[in-house]
Amino acid sequence: MITTDICIIGAGPVGLFSVFEAGLLKMRCHLIDTLPQVGGQLSEIYPHKPIYDIPGYPDIKAQELVDRLMEQIAPFDPGFTLGERVETLVKQDDGSYLVGTNDGTIVHAQVIVIAGGLGCFEPRKPEIDGLLDFEGKGVEYMVKNPEHFRNKKVILAGGGDSALDWTIFLSDIAEHVTLIHRGDTFRGAPDSAEKVHELASSGKIDLVLQSNLLSVSGNGHLKEVSYVGRDKVNITQKTDYLIPLFGLSPKLGPIGGWGLNIDKSAIEVNTFDYSTNVDRIYAIGDINTYPGKLKLILCGFHEAALMVQSAFKHVYPDQKLSFKYTTVYGVNAF
Amino acid sequence: MINIIVEDRDGEQQPVEIPEDISLSLMEVLKASEYNVLATCGGMALCATCHVQVLEGLDLLPAPADAEMDMLDTLPDAGFDSRLACQIRIDERLNGMIFRIRGDEQ
Numbered sequence: 001m002i003t004t005d006i007c008i009i010g011a012g013p014v015g016l017f018s019v020f021e022a023g024l025l026k027m028r029c030h031l032i033d034t035l036p037q038v039g040g041q042l043s044e045i046y047p048h049k050p051i052y053d054i055p056g057y058p059d060i061k062a063q064e065l066v067d068r069l070m071e072q073i074a075p076f077d078p079g080f081t082l083g084e085r086v087e088t089l090v091k092q093d094d095g096s097y098l099v100g101t102n103d104g105t106i107v108h109a110q111v112i113v114i115a116g117g118l119g120c121f122e123p124r125k126p127e128i129d130g131l132l133d134f135e136g137k138g139v140e141y142m143v144k145n146p147e148h149f150r151n152k153k154v155i156l157a158g159g160g161d162s163a164l165d166w167t168i169f170l171s172d173i174a175e176h177v178t179l180i181h182r183g184d185t186f187r188g189a190p191d192s193a194e195k196v197h198e199l200a201s202s203g204k205i206d207l208v209l210q211s212n213l214l215s216v217s218g219n220g221h222l223k224e225v226s227y228v229g230r231d232k233v234n235i236t237q238k239t240d241y242l243i244p245l246f247g248l249s250p251k252l253g254p255i256g257g258w259g260l261n262i263d264k265s266a267i268e269v270n271t272f273d274y275s276t277n278v279d280r281i282y283a284i285g286d287i288n289t290y291p292g293k294l295k296l297i298l299c300g301f302h303e304a305a306l307m308v309q310s311a312f313k314h315v316y317p318d319q320k321l322s323f324k325y326t327t328v329y330g331v332n333a334f
Numbered sequence: 335m336i337n338i339i340v341e342d343r344d345g346e347q348q349p350v351e352i353p354e355d356i357s358l359s360l361m362e363v364l365k366a367s368e369y370n371v372l373a374t375c376g377g378m379a380l381c382a383t384c385h386v387q388v389l390e391g392l393d394l395l396p397a398p399a400d401a402e403m404d405m406l407d408t409l410p411d412a413g414f415d416s417r418l419a420c421q422i423r424i425d426e427r428l429n430g431m432i433f434r435i436r437g438d439e440q
Contacts, residue, residue, distance in 0.1 A: 041374070041375070045374065045375050045378075045380050045381060046375060046378055046380050049378060049380075118372075118374055124408075124409070124410065124438070125410075126410030126411070127410070127411065157410075158407075158408060158410075159407035159408065160404065160405075160407055160408035161404075163408075181407075182407070182410075182412065183407055186407065187400050187403040187404040187407055213410070244410065245408075246408055246409060246410040247381070247382060247405075247408040247409070249372070249374070249381075249383060249438040250372070250374055250438075295376075
């Protein structure tokens, strides 16, 4: 079990900056994020886009902002659990919480801060018959460990960068790779598209264009995938795995069941300290809502600064908080 | 005024009236009109959650840029008439067009 003062759910810019603000008040943080890397939307969706409204930076690329935040919080030595999704929250008799993830990680914290942005990024699932029955039994939405597919028959579906990249990668590992794509061209990453076409012409993979998934079937484990081919004929193909790669879409997820007041997928907070209606749970950044809310990174930073002032009383109930400027006291690393 | 028709996920069509001089995308107009559109990326053609089908008037729209086509390619349910609402600028050409909302819900 991991023990910390503040468990931050979401490692986007606002979650990361909270570590700094908490650190100034001698509070330790542990962050959990469903994505395999820190940075949230900035790293996952628009790493190369410039942002123009971060104070002090006329423009800064999203990934660079994340990198700088990581540098800024390094003195406070935060813990990270990445690639895991928070599933459970159990209140303890002393008011603290146990947070549990889908992979069984448990974090004990005095305070919970939800900085979850738009929610958990979850794979977009195609609407085809039988798909849900074979999740984890042949249907995988991401490639966590490529070795898993060694010497197996794999069908990938999708036309974006990740479908192309994994097709190329798995072509060296799997026994057989088929890529099924709805369109007849690939618009993204011309280099990857060219490579996929080369692999197809040399017979290393099967490239099935202008085709749509129809259904999956099997007996306890996936056995067959059916799709409508180019000439509207239904084709059924034997396979060990189907990997649909249709991008990610944010969902509020298990947080929705924690008794928090929710308005249109956002958590209602008190703007005095960004506390929710549940004791010791705060919500900051894009995931919260209040009159006048603006979904801006800089607003999330402000919310983080106010939130830690309030969280302090739960972490150090016997101490009086005195406000200190970094210009006077500097940053004292843990 | 520019008049378009928007079909929600339940198949109900409603007229939407938009002032001509408004400098917004269709996605922003849909959100402002209280339609349930996620628009995760805020309009950068980077998430495909503002996916719409153009039921009437597809030919009158400027062709999609590569970034938009690329995102549409990632969707499991996109068709020849699919567009990203965030990449459609509001102007007179949209008069009379019919859009069906398809993207992920909030």
